[in-house]
Amino acid sequence: MPEGHTIHRLAAEHQRVFGGRAVTAASPQGRFADGAGLIDGRTLDTADAHGKHLLLGFSGDLTVHVHLGIYGTFTFGDAPAPAPWGAVRLRLTGGAGYADLRGPNACEILEPGAVDRLTARLGPDPLRPDADPGRAWRRVHASRVPIGQLLMDQAVIAGPGNIYRAEVLFRQGVHPRLPGRDLPRASWDAIWDDLTHLMADGVRDGRIDTVRPEHTPEAMGRPPRVDDHGGEVYVYRRAGQPCLLCGTEVRTEVMAGRNVFWCDTCQPLGAPRA
Known part of the structure; x- marks a missing residue:
């Protein structure tokens, strides 16, 4: 399972590729079709990590919560994105790049209260400036x-x-x-x-x-x-x-x-x- 430094790297990469841009979201696999529909066309406002949890904040106070688990991976590439291969749970496209998520343990939409409840269950993250x-x-x-x-x-x-x-x-x-x-x-x-x-x-x-x-x-x-x-x-x-x-x-x-x-x-x- 990826350790916390990997998730912080992923947050930084999402911010670099999509930060401040409207993204196109799709679920080629179909298992996250409803969630992808909710964020499609929205702007990525924040990309954050808390421990092993990736939190992508979109306009409208919607957050995509991803926990990679043992098998989850992200693949980044330059636009134009190729045809999806394998079981792509979520594809984000925007600006000059794309990102494909495969095999995560969790990929879900959270509203602000749910994000707060998630982070409240976690201990302090040594990589976060607000850690106690x-x-x-x-x-x-x-x-x-x-x-x-x-x-x-x-x-x-x-x-x-x-x-x-x-x-x-x-x-x-x-x-x-x-x-x-x-x-x-x-x-x-x-x-x-x-x-x-x-x-x-x-x-x-x-x-x-x-x-x-x-x-x-x-x-x-x-x-x-x-x-x-x-x-x-x-x-x-x-x-x-x-x-x-x-x-x-x-x-x-x-x-x-x-x-x-x-x-x-x-x-x-x-x-x-x-």
């Missing part, structure tokens, strides 16, 4: 749930997924099984600050890289990572391989239905290392 990390901290500090699970709960913090979860905990020396209530406030502040920088880098670069400059392949004289997910990481999907810092075998287990990765030496269960 203290609100997430209060949820973490009151919970017996492991911090590795809390970081995947979009009601606690919106945007991070499995990669950012594993990597930020490694970078801050926090074991994923540590109960939220046992996490020091200073460690939470460091996690939040690290996420804001790592995810902003992801928005800029379009990929997730989490290793520090001294741990890049060039700096360490090691082969670059070869993985469909791309990016240089410390522990994510490196189970059984040696930790880049200490050589300990990277561990993995299933936590709340998702694989979590960590290093027992660099992330001892107990008080987080400095």
Whole structure:
């Protein structure tokens, strides 16, 4: 599933291609025909992201809410748009470009009250300037749930997924099984600050890289990572391989239905290392 930085990139791309322009909307697949009819001919006023939710605001106070889920994708291209191929849920055309949405988990029209209810259910997004990390901290500090699970709960913090979860905990020396209530406030502040920088880098670069400059392949004289997910990481999907810092075998287990990765030496269960 795309992590939050991808959705912020998509919001920026929609703003670049369609912002301030009237768009033509259609649902070649037919499953969003009514919704496309409502926004057809309207102007795209805003393109926003909150966590993994894309919110496209059109004139008349109508918002298209998209959640890509596991299989959803957007394809952008220059006008004239070709004939649709595959199951295109929504096609937007305007200005000099077009965008096709395929396979989303959600694609729906929301009125302002529904948008407010949606965002109220979400935790703060590290990529948003209006985010309040203290609100997430209060949820973490009151919970017996492991911090590795809390970081995947979009009601606690919106945007991070499995990669950012594993990597930020490694970078801050926090074991994923540590109960939220046992996490020091200073460690939470460091996690939040690290996420804001790592995810902003992801928005800029379009990929997730989490290793520090001294741990890049060039700096360490090691082969670059070869993985469909791309990016240089410390522990994510490196189970059984040696930790880049200490050589300990990277561990993995299933936590709340998702694989979590960590290093027992660099992330001892107990008080987080400095």
